[in-house]
Amino acid sequence: MPAASVVYAGRRLITNGGGVTGMAKYVLRRLIGMVPTWLIIMFMVVFMVRLIPGSIVDLLLQDQGGGGSYQAGIDRAQVEHRLGLDQPVYVQYVKYVAGVAQGNLGASLWDQQSVVSLIAQRVPVTAQVALVAIITSVFVSIPIGVISAVRRDSPVDYLLRSISILGISVPGFAIGTAIVIFPTLWWGVTVSFKYVSFAEDPIGHLKLIIPPAMVLGVQLSASVARLTRTMMLEVLQEDYIRTARAKGLQEPKIVVKHALKNALIPVVTVLGIQITNLLGGSVITETIFALPGLGRLMVSSIGARDYPVVQGIVVLTAIFVMCMNLAVDVSYGYLDPRARPA
Amino acid sequence: MTIEQFGGRVSRRSVLEGIGVGALGLAGAALLGCGGTKSGGEAGGASSGALGANQPKGTGLPLTAPVVQGKEKAGGTFTEHTTSSYTQHDPHTALATNIWHVIGDKGLEPDPQTAAIRPHVLTSWEVADPTTLVFKVKPGIKTHNMAPWNGRDFTAEDVAWNLERIGGLYAEKLKVPAASFQRASMVANITKAQAVDPTTVKVTLSKPNSSFFNGLMDTRVPFAPKEMDDIGWNDPLKMGGIGPFQISEWVKDQKMNYKKNPNYFRPNEPHFDNFNWTIIPDRASAVAAFISGQTNMISALNQLEIDQIKKTKPDANLYSWIDSNWHHFRPSVEYAPFKDIRVRKALQLAIDYAQIMDGFYGSGWGYQAALNPGFPDAWKPEKVKSLAGYNPDTKAADRAEAQKLLTAAGFPNGKGIDFQIIFQNTSGTAYPENCQRFQAQMQQVFPEMKIGLKPYADNASFSVPQAKGDFQMVSYVITAAPDSVIEMQSQYYTGGSRNYGHFSDKNLDALIDKAQVELKMDARNALMEEFQTKFTTEWVPMYVLGAQPARVMMQGNVAGYDTTAGTWYGYSASTKACRWFYVDK
Numbered sequence: 027m028p029a030a031s032v033v034y035a036g037r038r039l040i041t042n043g044g045g046v047t048g049m050a051k052y053v054l055r056r057l058i059g060m061v062p063t064w065l066i067i068m069f070m071v072v073f074m075v076r077l078i079p080g081s082i083v084d085l086l087l088q089d090q091g092g093g094g095s096y097q098a099g100i101d102r103a104q105v106e107h108r109l110g111l112d113q114p115v116y117v118q119y120v121k122y123v124a125g126v127a128q129g130n131l132g133a134s135l136w137d138q139q140s141v142v143s144l145i146a147q148r149v150p151v152t153a154q155v156a157l158v159a160i161i162t163s164v165f166v167s168i169p170i171g172v173i174s175a176v177r178r179d180s181p182v183d184y185l186l187r188s189i190s191i192l193g194i195s196v197p198g199f200a201i202g203t204a205i206v207i208f209p210t211l212w213w214g215v216t217v218s219f220k221y222v223s224f225a226e227d228p229i230g231h232l233k234l235i236i237p238p239a240m241v242l243g244v245q246l247s248a249s250v251a252r253l254t255r256t257m258m259l260e261v262l263q264e265d266y267i268r269t270a271r272a273k274g275l276q277e278p279k280i281v282v283k284h285a286l287k288n289a290l291i292p293v294v295t296v297l298g299i300q301i302t303n304l305l306g307g308s309v310i311t312e313t314i315f316a317l318p319g320l321g322r323l324m325v326s327s328i329g330a331r332d333y334p335v336v337q338g339i340v341v342l343t344a345i346f347v348m349c350m351n352l353a354v355d356v357s358y359g360y361l362d363p364r365a366r367p368a
Numbered sequence: 369m370t371i372e373q374f375g376g377r378v379s380r381r382s383v384l385e386g387i388g389v390g391a392l393g394l395a396g397a398a399l400l401g402c403g404g405t406k407s408g409g410e411a412g413g414a415s416s417g418a419l420g421a422n423q424p425k426g427t428g429l430p431l432t433a434p435v436v437q438g439k440e441k442a443g444g445t446f447t448e449h450t451t452s453s454y455t456q457h458d459p460h461t462a463l464a465t466n467i468w469h470v471i472g473d474k475g476l477e478p479d480p481q482t483a484a485i486r487p488h489v490l491t492s493w494e495v496a497d498p499t500t501l502v503f504k505v506k507p508g509i510k511t512h513n514m515a516p517w518n519g520r521d522f523t524a525e526d527v528a529w530n531l532e533r534i535g536g537l538y539a540e541k542l543k544v545p546a547a548s549f550q551r552a553s554m555v556a557n558i559t560k561a562q563a564v565d566p567t568t569v570k571v572t573l574s575k576p577n578s579s580f581f582n583g584l585m586d587t588r589v590p591f592a593p594k595e596m597d598d599i600g601w602n603d604p605l606k607m608g609g610i611g612p613f614q615i616s617e618w619v620k621d622q623k624m625n626y627k628k629n630p631n632y633f634r635p636n637e638p639h640f641d642n643f644n645w646t647i648i649p650d651r652a653s654a655v656a657a658f659i660s661g662q663t664n665m666i667s668a669l670n671q672l673e674i675d676q677i678k679k680t681k682p683d684a685n686l687y688s689w690i691d692s693n694w695h696h697f698r699p700s701v702e703y704a705p706f707k708d709i710r711v712r713k714a715l716q717l718a719i720d721y722a723q724i725m726d727g728f729y730g731s732g733w734g735y736q737a738a739l740n741p742g743f744p745d746a747w748k749p750e751k752v753k754s755l756a757g758y759n760p761d762t763k764a765a766d767r768a769e770a771q772k773l774l775t776a777a778g779f780p781n782g783k784g785i786d787f788q789i790i791f792q793n794t795s796g797t798a799y800p801e802n803c804q805r806f807q808a809q810m811q812q813v814f815p816e817m818k819i820g821l822k823p824y825a826d827n828a829s830f831s832v833p834q835a836k837g838d839f840q841m842v843s844y845v846i847t848a849a850p851d852s853v854i855e856m857q858s859q860y861y862t863g864g865s866r867n868y869g870h871f872s873d874k875n876l877d878a879l880i881d882k883a884q885v886e887l888k889m890d891a892r893n894a895l896m897e898e899f900q901t902k903f904t905t906e907w908v909p910m911y912v913l914g915a916q917p918a919r920v921m922m923q924g925n926v927a928g929y930d931t932t933a934g935t936w937y938g939y940s941a942s943t944k945a946c947r948w949f950y951v952d953k
Contacts, residue, residue, distance in 0.1 A: 058773045078826070079829035080829035080831060080832050081832075082828075084831045084832050084835060085827070104545060106572050138454050138602060170570050206656045210655075210656040210659045210660055211676065211679075214660060214661075214681070216656040216659070219449070219648050219662055220623070220646055221622045221623070223617075313650050314650045315653070315655060318619070318620075318621040318647075322621050322649070325649075326649075329826055329827075329828065330828070
């Protein structure tokens with residue numbers, strides 16, 4: 027029997043003499059543990075989306091001029107039946123779970139498009155914005171945090187900390203609106219609102235993606251920079267750092283090779299969790315920058331009371347968040363051997 | 369019923385005039401007399417360049433419509449923005465703006481300032497007898513050059529199919545609830561539409577309908593090719609019409625793009641090669657898009673936005689007029705105190721209309737009582753302003769009278785009256801501010817009256833109590849129908865489709881019934897006069913705050929808007945865009 031192993035990030039992790047490793051068992055256990063969580067989430071979303079005041083039936087009736095007929099109570103029942111909304115919610119839930127188990131998230135109640143295809147069209151936009159935001163935040167926040175820690179209590183430290191606090195304090199919608207409005211008022215130019223895909227126009231596409239990514243990245247950077255600073259300050263006071271200095275190692279090498287690597291362990295885990303927050307932020311930024319991503323789809327679907335689409339987005343987002351949490355936990359074990367499951 | 373019943377020797381033309389002028393000012397009467405002789409293209413061209421800046425026209429309402437000078441530059445792409453993609457695509461059941469406002473076209477069209485009927489797809493409209501109408505279809509109108517039509521002729525058969533479908537006559541066959549055909553009131557009483565020959569349609573009515581021709585001017589009843597029920601109303605890319613533009617791209621939440629229909633029946637229109645809609649949900653972003661030149665037009669502007677744009681874009685042109693949208697508070701007569709005319713009248717006298725409308729709009733709005741001032745037969749803002757309750761100069765006396773009325777009704781200082789106003793709390797709209805100002809005013813005049821405000825987050829949640837009539841008072845904005853009788857019927861008739869406050873008065877119903885079948889202009893106008901008088905004195909079914917100002921800004925290199933600016937030209941830019949063009953300045 028060949029030796030079993032868990033490969034993570036291109037590295038062979040814990041192996042166990044040909045049996046299933048502790049890490050693999052841990053991952054498997056976590057995956058199984060996700061199922062009830064997922065069922066509960068689906069249960070909640072199916073019920074809660076129907077608790078939002080107003081229903082798609084009313085909207086359809088209104089759009090079809092059903093004001094008078096609604097009062098007579100005729101058309102509403104017909105529309106409800108057509109949409110399958112006349113069944114008890116628990117029946118709708120069971121049907122929904124059965125559909126999801128088969129990979130069928132249903133279809134939009136408005137135009138009958140498959141929810142999977144609707145989401146698939148939007149995910150790339152949101153994912154690209156999130157990716158650029160993360161890259162931005164990593165390349166900005168970690169150097170800021172390191173410099174701020176190394177230059178502790180200096181004017182540079184105060185300046186960088188102030189910027190971080192500003193980034194955390196100012197809401198994303200305000201930064202986004204400022205990016206759109208101020209250049210318009212000052213110079214008569216602003217970001218483009220005409221979406222083009224990467225395949226159509228790579229440069230034009232990047233121009234669309236970068237401003238909202240910057241908005242999300244700024245907020246992410248601010249919190250990561252503060253955490254990096256705090257962790258660096260802690261690590262820089264460790265004995266092994268003092269030993270390294272005593273050995274005559276150069277300060278940059280001490281900071282980058284010895285201090286930063288250890289300081290980054292909690293930063294990486296926090297960064298992973300923060301990625302899920304980007305999905306929430308995308309609702310605002312995609313609206314301001316008119317990007318056709320998942321956040322916009324969520325907003326328009328809630329407004330239209332398009333239950334299957336809202337459910338689909340929430341369910342898939344929940345899966346993503348759960349997987350991210352798992353990935354963070356696994357990576358934590360990878361970065362810090364003490365945290366690996368037995 | 370015979371034609372003699374309308375006055376003995378009534379000629380066919382005079383009956384025709386009677387119906388048509390129901391929606392006309394004097395300026396339109398001459399044109400109507402020519403109904404059937406002018407082509408749509410000729411009619412459209414006749415108005416070109418006729419209007420100048422700040423010239424009051426037609427119905428006498430103020431209008432700002434600067435004429436853009438310069439040499440016409442053919443072609444180009446015109447871009448507008450909208451906040452979301454259209455969701456419903458069946459023009460005869462959809463309430464909101466839809467694709468057919470661009471790719472379709474309507475039977476008749478109104479002069480934007482006078483509301484005079486002008487020929488369009490239909491070149492003549494005649495009353496053969498009070499229950500038989502005959503229309504002539506402009507020959508040579510082509511459908512869009514796409515399958516399955518491939519540019520075939522649009523004929524009387526298509527028009528007949530549209531009229532019957534608009535009227536809801538296919539509801540059973542299509543298994544669509546009859547009430548879903550919201551625009552049926554535009555062709556009320558229709559029982560049959562028949563193609564007599566390729567260019568002639570005969571319409572049979574169950575009883576006379578004085579609003580029929582006016583109804584066909586509404587952008588919301590565009591014609592489609594008769595095969596559309598077989599093709600289905602779900603996929604916009606499969607839809608082809610006869611309008612100036614043809615669908616070219618449709619991506620939900622991104623864009624709705626159209627290309628020029630080279631075979632459009634109006635000569636030399638449209639001018640643009642492409643007419644694109646970009647989806648921009650955020651208002652600030654939409655303003656930025658206009659300033660930066662990404663869009664060519666922006667509408668529904670407030671004063672702050674106008675000032676911002678003027679500073680950064682001084683060559684942009686502002687077009688403004690008193691709009692066909694009107695604000696109101698509608699009491700529900702299910703709430704006991706509002707059953708009493710003295711209570712309803714007291715509130716009408718106590719409202720400071722100018723304070724509320726000025727508060728949100730600043731200027732440019734118009735006083736309105738029962739009917740939107742854009743209707744030729746409606747009272748104009750100056751007249752309304754002189755009436756008790758509306759007149760700012762007599763406000764103190766009116767409020768004193770209001771207090772007496774409430775005391776007489778058993779509610780001294782408003783004691784015992786306790787109601788809520790429901791409204792949509794949408795940012796950027798007037799609803800929240802209107803309600804707050806109304807609440808403050810009433811509490812100032814009637815200190816013991818209790819008024820609560822109940823905001824709803826969006827249209828979906830608001831529409832539930834609105835449609836059920838589950839409120840004591842409701843406030844929102846209504847877009848007027850293109851005919852005063854249709855407007856009366858939907859808003860005030862017992863069980864009318866927009867009569868959410870359940871107002872009911874048998875005398876009012878009788879008056880509306882009479883107006884609907886009254887084909888003589890003078891008699892119908894007299895009925896409308898009676899309606900407007902009793903609306904403000906005997907019935908008071910709602911409190912109309914005023915007609916809102918329309919404010920549109922256009923990039924400085926776009927011309928032709930002066931020919932389409934005004935109250936009655938449909939409800940969206942879509943039907944106007946084919947008359948605009950770029951100029952070299």
